[in-house]
Amino acid sequence: MADVELATAGRAAARHGTFTRDRLVFGYALLAPAVLYMCLLVGLPFFFSLYLSLSDATVGSQVARFVGLQNFVAIFQDSTFRLALRNTVMFTVVAGIFKGLLGTLMAFLLIQEVAGRKFIRSLIVLPWTLPVAISALAWKWMFDPQFSAINYVGVRLGLIHGWPNWIGEPSLAMAAVIAVNVWRGFPFAAIVLMAGFSAVPLELLDAGKVDGATFFHRYRYIVIPVIAPILFVGLLFDTVFTLSDLSIIYLLTFGGPMGATEILPTRAFEIGIQAGALGRGAAIALVLFPILLPVVYFGGGKRCERGRGGPGAGGVDRGGGAARPRATPPAPSPRLRGARAVCPDRGVPRVLDGRHRVQDRQ
Amino acid sequence: MAIQSGPALSGRGMRRPSRRGGRHEIGDTTLGRWVRIYIPVLLFLFVTLFPFYWMLITSFKSPSELLDFNQSPLFVVKPTLEHYRHLFTGTHFGRWTLNTTVVAVVSTLISLLCSILAGYSLARLRYRGADTIGWGIFVTYLVPPTLLFLPLAFLIRRLHLFNNLWSLILTYPTFLIPFSTWLLIGYFKGIPRELEESALVDGATRVQTMIRIVVPLALPGILSAGIFAFTLCWNEFLYSLIFLNDTIAKTISVGVTSELIRGDDFFWGELMAASLLGSLPVALLYSFFVDRFVAGLTAGAVKG
Numbered sequence: 001m002a003d004v005e006l007a008t009a010g011r012a013a014a015r016h017g018t019f020t021r022d023r024l025v026f027g028y029a030l031l032a033p034a035v036l037y038m039c040l041l042v043g044l045p046f047f048f049s050l051y052l053s054l055s056d057a058t059v060g061s062q063v064a065r066f067v068g069l070q071n072f073v074a075i076f077q078d079s080t081f082r083l084a085l086r087n088t089v090m091f092t093v094v095a096g097i098f099k100g101l102l103g104t105l106m107a108f109l110l111i112q113e114v115a116g117r118k119f120i121r122s123l124i125v126l127p128w129t130l131p132v133a134i135s136a137l138a139w140k141w142m143f144d145p146q147f148s149a150i151n152y153v154g155v156r157l158g159l160i161h162g163w164p165n166w167i168g169e170p171s172l173a174m175a176a177v178i179a180v181n182v183w184r185g186f187p188f189a190a191i192v193l194m195a196g197f198s199a200v201p202l203e204l205l206d207a208g209k210v211d212g213a214t215f216f217h218r219y220r221y222i223v224i225p226v227i228a229p230i231l232f233v234g235l236l237f238d239t240v241f242t243l244s245d246l247s248i249i250y251l252l253t254f255g256g257p258m259g260a261t262e263i264l265p266t267r268a269f270e271i272g273i274q275a276g277a278l279g280r281g282a283a284i285a286l287v288l289f290p291i292l293l294p295v296v297y298f299g300g301g302k303r304c305e306r307g308r309g310g311p312g313a314g315g316v317d318r319g320g321g322a323a324r325p326r327a328t329p330p331a332p333s334p335r336l337r338g339a340r341a342v343c344p345d346r347g348v349p350r351v352l353d354g355r356h357r358v359q360d361r362q
Numbered sequence: 363m364a365i366q367s368g369p370a371l372s373g374r375g376m377r378r379p380s381r382r383g384g385r386h387e388i389g390d391t392t393l394g395r396w397v398r399i400y401i402p403v404l405l406f407l408f409v410t411l412f413p414f415y416w417m418l419i420t421s422f423k424s425p426s427e428l429l430d431f432n433q434s435p436l437f438v439v440k441p442t443l444e445h446y447r448h449l450f451t452g453t454h455f456g457r458w459t460l461n462t463t464v465v466a467v468v469s470t471l472i473s474l475l476c477s478i479l480a481g482y483s484l485a486r487l488r489y490r491g492a493d494t495i496g497w498g499i500f501v502t503y504l505v506p507p508t509l510l511f512l513p514l515a516f517l518i519r520r521l522h523l524f525n526n527l528w529s530l531i532l533t534y535p536t537f538l539i540p541f542s543t544w545l546l547i548g549y550f551k552g553i554p555r556e557l558e559e560s561a562l563v564d565g566a567t568r569v570q571t572m573i574r575i576v577v578p579l580a581l582p583g584i585l586s587a588g589i590f591a592f593t594l595c596w597n598e599f600l601y602s603l604i605f606l607n608d609t610i611a612k613t614i615s616v617g618v619t620s621e622l623i624r625g626d627d628f629f630w631g632e633l634m635a636a637s638l639l640g641s642l643p644v645a646l647l648y649s650f651f652v653d654r655f656v657a658g659l660t661a662g663a664v665k666g
Binding site for chain 1: 407483532637
């Protein structure tokens with residue numbers, strides 16, 4: 001329980017002061033290695049890249065001059081950069097939608113009674129465990145226009161006309177890259193959602209049914225609020241990784257053909273590493289940050305708030321409500337609220353208890 | 363308790379066993395089940411697994427068969443081990459595997475040590491600012507490598523660590539520590555406080571309760587954090603691409619993609635053989651531990 005402090009602290013009131021101080025010292029001492037590491041190798045580099053983006057630093061030069069916002073002005077005048085920005089957003093959003101849809105579908109299928117479900121599940125996650133570079137290579141070979149399976153089968157089945165060069169044609173390349181990202185990402189979405197579904201208390205669903213809620217309503221007001229925190233965390237991680245996923249595009253198309261799959265990370269790599277213009281490259285990479293910021297803010301902020309909450313304040317309501325940015329869920333029927341009071345927990349163990357009770361009853 | 367979250371993953375949450383009793387619905391016949399469940403599942407399996415099959419058959423095809431336009435690419439007629447032989451004798455694949463393993467193991471250990479200490483501190487010793495620091499660590503996880511690779515490249519160059527495995531061992535924990543800490547906080551919170559309290563009352567020091575009670579109980583969580591960290595290291599591409607140029611120093615991902623592709627010349631047989639071998643360790647780890655891993659993930663998310 002969050003606010004029940006260690007028993008000794010309350011009991012020995014006289015020692016309370018030193019006890020708290022000891023605990024504090026001990027706590028910070030344990031924290032120190034991780035915090036120092038992160039400050040030195042994430043915090044410092046981050047501010048350093050802020051500095052770089054305002055300078056004309058290159059790989060070769062020893063001294064860097066402060067140039068103000070010149071780099072940012074320059075990159076926004078660059079048409080390839082603007083294209084990359086647009087592609088980045090499209091890549092992330094479209095891939096995210098498909099991963100969400102396929103992941104949900106897969107999760108629904110896998111919570112059914114299917115023979116060998118465990119085995120199927122371990123097969124389904126395989127794409128996600130594969131090193132990105134390796135999966136990109138395998139797909140590159142599959143996308144081969146002449147000697148590969150996709151065109152061979154597609155043409156024979158009459159699904160594809162001609163022998164398209166999937167990663168060589170501007171109109172197809174983005175679709176190909178998204179397909180690989182979705183292939184890699186949807187198993188993760190599926191396992192996260194499955195874990196979410198298994199946390200939905202059956203009592204709530206039953207109560208909803210008794211109250212005459214339709215399938216849609218039950219899904220909207222019971223299932224979604226419960227799985228929302230999990231869904232949200234999954235989505236958050238996925239968005240961040242997709243936004244910064246350079247490997248697939250680097251290996252499949254390298255931004256080509258004609259910039260059709262150029263995204264910010266690849267552009268930053270080209271300018272900053274290959275061309276050696278550190279300042280310019282850092283500026284391009286930093287443009288990602290305003291896009292990431294809301295994501296980080298919502299994710300981190302929510303977690304922080306949840307961490308502070310007392311034991312009584314929690315429950316399904318808060319977890320769900322806080323996780324839904326659009327908020328203001330319509331008030332559930334009084335009886336449904338009653339059902340929540342009966343089963344206010346969101347922790348996995350107690351939900352499990354609830355389920356076992358339900359099963360016993362039948 | 364976090365350890366209990368395992369069963370939750372059997373995925374039985376919304377499924378109720380034979381709930382409908384005597385009332386059979388139309389879609390519930392065997393045929394219906396096939397249409398609703400098995401066929402979609404098989405389709406999904408086909409899509410997820412086909413690339414693996416493709417890698418497998420490619421790695422066994424002879425070079426002439428690979429580029430034979432008249433033959434179906436879906437099957438292999440005369441399997442050969444030539445590519446595997448060339449991989450081990452003609453390239454540094456063995457060395458790359460060793461490099462990858464060393465980097466993955468060492469950075470996983472460093473990260474685990476830091477995260478166990480930090481996770482314990484943030485989850486069990488409730489002091490002012492713990493939540494904020496926890497939030498701070500979580501946020502650093504969301505600062506992606508794409509934002510950091512340029513300054514880190516600069517730093518690594520200054521430290522003269524280019525082409526040195528230490529460049530990776532030092533940088534990988536930047537994305538491992540936040541995640542492991544976050545995962546472990548969930549586990550540590552799940553361990554009953556009373557256990558620790560009674561030990562303290564009995565005169566154990568804090569260090570003792572941590573090492574003897576909390577850490578052993580959180581072992582499943584530590585294991586899943588370790589597996590996840592190892593996987594992330596094994597699969598990492600960007601940093602190793604930038605920091606390692608020397609053939610001998612490369613990791614699998616970078617070695618394979620740079621040494622087996624010469625300009626427009628792709629050695630597909632070797633590439634696919636290497637891909638298959640390179641993905642095997644982690645794939646095996648995951649098939650065994652996927653449940654545990656998801657348990658850890660949601661323990662962090664649900665109990666936060």
